[in-house]
Amino acid sequence: MVGGALQIAGLLLGGIGMKKKIAVTGMPQWRVSAFIENKKKMFETIWEGLWMHCIRQAKKKMQCKVYDSVLALSPDLQASRGLMCAGSVLSFLAFVVAIIGMKCTRCVRSTWQAKGYIILTAGLLFILSGAVELIPVCWVANTIISDFYNPAVNVAQKRELGEALYLGWAAAFCLIAAGAIFCCFYRCCEKTRSYGYSAPTHYSTDSQHLHRKTESSYSKSQYV
Secondary structure, three states: OHHHHHHHHHHHHHHHHHHHHHHHHHOOOOEEEOOOOOOHHHHEEEEEOOOEEEEEEOOOOOEEEEOOOHHHOOHHHHHHHHHHHHHHHHHHHHHHHHHHOOOOOOOOOOOHHHHHHHHHHHHHHHHHHHHHHHHHHHHHHHHHHHHHOOOOOOHHHOEEEOHHHHHHHHHHHHHHHHHHHHHHHHHHHHHHHHHHHHHHHHHHHHHHHHHHHHHHHHHHHHHO
């Protein structure tokens, strides 16, 4: 009962983290315009994401444009593209593997040992996908903070942390937590299996001892 609840909780956290991760990859709010010295950036709001940048002027609609060239991006955004895409694929793969290895899923010719290894694989994939996401999110956040407090950077080029970064940290936490739950479930299954294997051994030893004792008693009665 407890194991089933752990699996369901891990699957829910993994699904939430996977959806957030995919959303963060496509969101343009990675780097947003900063409001410094009450100038409000010439009354403009600027969003910079991995795939596009958006500009909204005062009393006008938001206009978004896809980047013309990848080489025009900063190194942190270039690396973040590949890492976020790889992390999204890993999280989706981990979610599918977790469904296959769920305790309630019945597969042909499947054993508890095989399902345990599947659950462990899903947990490791979740943890790996969360770690892969933390790298670009923390890298971009560190670059934004460093440029913000760097006096050599022009005020118009300074940015603040966008909503996508906070959502990325939350998604990474969900993925790592889901992976930890699946790994703990595999560990508990291994302990339960080891106890189950050791119990019949003592039983067989005791039964052999009783059998020998009975045979010895029979032999003595026959001599009498």
